[in-house]
Amino acid sequence: MTAYLIAACRSPVAPRGGALAQLSPEGLALPVLQAALAQAGLDAAQVDEVILSNVLGEGGNPARRLALAAGCPPTVAGLSIDRQCAGGLDAILLARQMVLAGTADVVIAGGAESYSRRPRRLRTFADGRAPEAYDQAPFTPWADRDPAMSVAADALAVAHGISQEAQDLWAQESHAKALAYHPATSELIPTNSLERDAFTRALSPAHCARAPRITGSITAANTAVAADAAALCVVVSERIAQDHQGHAAHILDGATLGHIPDQPGLSPLPAIARIMARQNLSPSDLTTAEIMEAYAVQAIACVQGADLDPARVNPGGGALARGHPVGASGAINAVRLFHEVTTRGGTGLAAIAAAGGVGSAMLLGA
Numbered sequence: 001m002t003a004y005l006i007a008a009c010r011s012p013v014a015p016r017g018g019a020l021a022q023l024s025p026e027g028l029a030l031p032v033l034q035a036a037l038a039q040a041g042l043d044a045a046q047v048d049e050v051i052l053s054n055v056l057g058e059g060g061n062p063a064r065r066l067a068l069a070a071g072c073p074p075t076v077a078g079l080s081i082d083r084q085c086a087g088g089l090d091a092i093l094l095a096r097q098m099v100l101a102g103t104a105d106v107v108i109a110g111g112a113e114s115y116s117r118r119p120r121r122l123r124t125f126a127d128g129r130a131p132e133a134y135d136q137a138p139f140t141p142w143a144d145r146d147p148a149m150s151v152a153a154d155a156l157a158v159a160h161g162i163s164q165e166a167q168d169l170w171a172q173e174s175h176a177k178a179l180a181y182h183p184a185t186s187e188l189i190p191t192n193s194l195e196r197d198a199f200t201r202a203l204s205p206a207h208c209a210r211a212p213r214i215t216g217s218i219t220a221a222n223t224a225v226a227a228d229a230a231a232l233c234v235v236v237s238e239r240i241a242q243d244h245q246g247h248a249a250h251i252l253d254g255a256t257l258g259h260i261p262d263q264p265g266l267s268p269l270p271a272i273a274r275i276m277a278r279q280n281l282s283p284s285d286l287t288t289a290e291i292m293e294a295y296a297v298q299a300i301a302c303v304q305g306a307d308l309d310p311a312r313v314n315p316g317g318g319a320l321a322r323g324h325p326v327g328a329s330g331a332i333n334a335v336r337l338f339h340e341v342t343t344r345g346g347t348g349l350a351a352i353a354a355a356g357g358v359g360s361a362m363l364l365g366a
Contacts, residue, residue, distance in 0.1 A: 003099040004241040005092075005249045005364065007039040008338035010231035010331070011191040013322040014198040020228040021116035023192060025057050025327075026066040028230035029112035033070050035189045036108065040234040041244060044071040048104035051079045051094050053087030053111030055327040056118035066112070082327070084139075085294060086256060086354035087111055088231060089330030089362060093254040095235035105240050110232035110331035117228075139356030145262040149355060150223065153295040154216030156265045160301050164217035167296035168208035171222045171320045174293060175203040178317025187339045191230075197322045199225055222296040227323025231331035233338065247342035252363040253279050259357045265298035267359030268351040269305045275363050276306075276349075283307045287346025290333040293318035298353060306351075315340060330360060341366050 009032045014020040020028060029052065037044060050072065052063035064078030083090050088111030095107035122131035140146040147155070157167065178200040188195070203221065211221035241248050253275040259267035268291075276282070289308050293299040299320075303313055316336060319329060333350040341348040341364045351361040 001100045001102065002238045003096040003251045004236050004238065005233050005251060005338050006236055006241055006244045006246065007036040007234040008335040009036045009039065009187060009189050010335045011189055011229050012194045012197050013227050013229040013325060013332070014194060015323055016115035016226045016228060018198055018228070019194040020192055023114060023228065024117060025054050025062045025112035025114050025230070026069055028114060028191065028228060029066050029232060030069050031191055032189050032230045032232050033066065033108055036232050036234050039186055039246060041246070042106060042234065045073055046106050047072045047076055047108055049079060049098060049107045050076055051081065051091040051107060051109040053081050053083065053091045053327040053331065054113060055082050055084055055087060056113055056115060058119050062112065083358060084354040084356065085292065085326055086330050086352050086358055086360040087327045088332065089334055089350060089352050089360045090256055091331065092233050092235060092334050093256065093360065093362060096251045096254060099235055099237050105237045107235045108232055109235055110230070111328035112230035113325035113327040114228045115226045115325060140261040147262055149264070149294070150214045150218045152262065152264055153297050154218045156263060156301055157217045157297040162297050162300050164219070164222070166300060167217060167222040168205065170296040170300055171208065172203045172205070174314060174317045174320040175200055177315060178321035181316035183316070184339060187335060199227070199323050200317065200321045218295060222320070224294050224319040224324035227325045229323070229325040229328045229332065231328050231335045233331065233334055249338050249341050250365040252347070252365045254362040256358065256360040259359055261357035264353050264355055264357045265295065265301055266305060267353045267357045268302050268361055269359065271359045271361035272306045272349065272351050275361055279363060281347065283309065285347060286312060286349050287344055288315060288337065288340040289313045289349040289351070290337045291318065292329060292333060292352035293320040294324055294353065296320060302351065334362060337364055
């Protein structure tokens, strides 16, 4: 039994409060789903399940709402998941498991996030105190081992000797690669009149020097901006893939593993190591890799820790040049990887870290 990706699309990514701010998660995802089905040569009536990662939304099973809006059969229950930043990639891995188990032939999987329209969160108390607004939910049961993401990123930089200059240079290169890259019309679906990723720019050393400091070596220039976007993949069985006339990529392997909870930036490394070992692959066997850039330091540390060739990492730029729509970011990496692998051939890796020390990785083969 084998699972394939036969289409993979995304919306442009826009910073919160920008061109996509008026759209709900399913509003972002619907045109992407419709485009992916059209490219796959499938009808909504053939969909067995929709799996959608969403972290910041209002709940209410947005995967089900998306399935209904898309005209999928009412039997499609929709599965909404929240594994923080890793959720978009995990949705695709869950779809693969359904196909491998023989319980589905066609699964739409990915993520959608509207940072702009996230509800305000309030923590209530049994003693009658007034509710308190909060931004970051707890990711561990230990308050002293649950740092803010930027604090954890700075600690990673100190522990691994990664300077601010190195982080800024990585960010500059991410923007430069994104500016030079022109997504295929099959990858990027214009949404709300936006046709390109809105944040990408010619980031210079002068810009980096002026960027507001968040903490330590972590600045606004070497941190991905909060954003809105959606990305979806069509995951199918071998039977469906055989009838597909376009590009297809074989999902070779995938894993999601926990790691040190108070240092989430390194959490993709165990998942990467496991799937590379299971497939008997070395880093030199990879033709491309899409590594999450929530922070430049996290991407640098993962590339070093997995012994990846930096020249093969994020060839079209990464999240530093696009933005970080939390629940969709892993799916965006998967979409980018699909188009790189089906264009260039070979074997590709997608990997992403999540708060609380969770990491996910996937291998695609042409």
